[in-house]
Amino acid sequence: DAKTTQPTSMDCAEGRAANLPCNHSTISGNEYVYWYRQIHSQGPQYIIHGLKNNETNEMASLIITEDRKSSTLILPHATLRDTAVYYCIVRERDTGTASKLTFGTGTRLQVTL
């Protein structure tokens, strides 16, 4: 079962920042927070992941609260191509064998003109 809670859907105007929240109140110390997105008719695409520090890459920023019970994915300047379902996933740290990704139902982000 997914260990995260996300809003079902969100809207964002093109050019504005999209802030997607995720609750993971039962996360343990050896679990990462991963974000994937799935554009229509494609396979999921990795965005970013983090353990306890905030992370930034060319796609997005990940803000994790100090208690690690929630996080926010930030797309700084959303475009129409960012319209997708965004999945927040809690993933166990690898221990010699890659751990699985357990997907929930995600947040459907609609970017509009």
Added chain:
Amino acid sequence: EAGVAQSPRYKIIEKRQSVAFWCNPISGHATLYWYQQILGQGPKLLIQFQNNGVVDDSQLPKDRFSAERLKGVDSTLKIQPAKLEDSAVYLCASSLGGLSNTEAFFGQGTRLTVV
């Protein structure tokens, strides 16, 4: 680099027939996953391989589904016999795995329709 390749892209079969899906992971990736995604839901893990060994197949309906990865590279997923509720997109993913957390790369999937 080349991504995860899956074939076919689409398949339509009648119930009780059998079907097979093929996956070629990214070169050098030891871990391979098969996921099932029913319309409107997130992907659900069916089976995970590490090289040619099964790591997790707890959610694989073993009475009708089977998967193999004989040489630790390509993998096939088979359904025999198919049921209407097997209509879904079947996604293959691969990752380096090991001691460091690494991202999983997904293929485009095979859309199966059972009629």
